[in-house]
Amino acid sequence: MRWKISLVIAALLASMAGAALYYRALYQEAEKSRQRVETQAESRQAEIEQLHRQMQTVAALDWQHTQELEHEKNRIAQLERDVADGRRRLQVRAICPGVSASGAAARVDDATRARLTDAARRNYFTLRRRIDIAQEQINGLQDYVRQVCLRTEE
Numbered sequence: 001m002r003w004k005i006s007l008v009i010a011a012l013l014a015s016m017a018g019a020a021l022y023y024r025a026l027y028q029e030a031e032k033s034r035q036r037v038e039t040q041a042e043s044r045q046a047e048i049e050q051l052h053r054q055m056q057t058v059a060a061l062d063w064q065h066t067q068e069l070e071h072e073k074n075r076i077a078q079l080e081r082d083v084a085d086g087r088r089r090l091q092v093r094a095i096c097p098g099v100s101a102s103g104a105a106a107r108v109d110d111a112t113r114a115r116l117t118d119a120a121r122r123n124y125f126t127l128r129r130r131i132d133i134a135q136e137q138i139n140g141l142q143d144y145v146r147q148v149c150l151r152t153e154e
Contacts, residue, residue, distance in 0.1 A: 065140040
């Protein structure tokens with residue numbers, strides 16, 4: 001009868017050891033899964049922080065280039081007003097293909113200086129505005145590439 005009790009005790013100990021090993025394996029798997037999730041969370045948090053820094057950089061670049069463009073627009077508008085009021089003159093270097101450079105200059109004493117037509121003057125200022133806008137867009141894109149795109153690759 002003693003050997004039956006010993007056998008039952010051994011069987012109980014074996015089943016308890018098996019259950020302990022089973023639950024230990026489950027615990028280890030859960031621990032690995034927790035560590036994997038924690039690593040992913042830290043990685044995502046780092047990505048979010050990097051995106052936040054990029055957004056701040058882009059906002060600062062946008063503000064800077066918007067201010068520069070506004071300054072250029074104001075400067076051109078002031079120049080246009082000054083030309084219209086006669087405080088400044090608009091001089092354009094032009095070449096007339098129909099007139100030879102070696103020919104004698106014809107002068108008339110009461111003649112006025114050559115000047116641009118009103119439409120040509122308006123077109124000039126329109127082109128200046130568009131050139132400034134294009135230049136600021138190019139500068140903004142170059143700054144974006146330098147300060148956002150190239151820094152993330154490093």
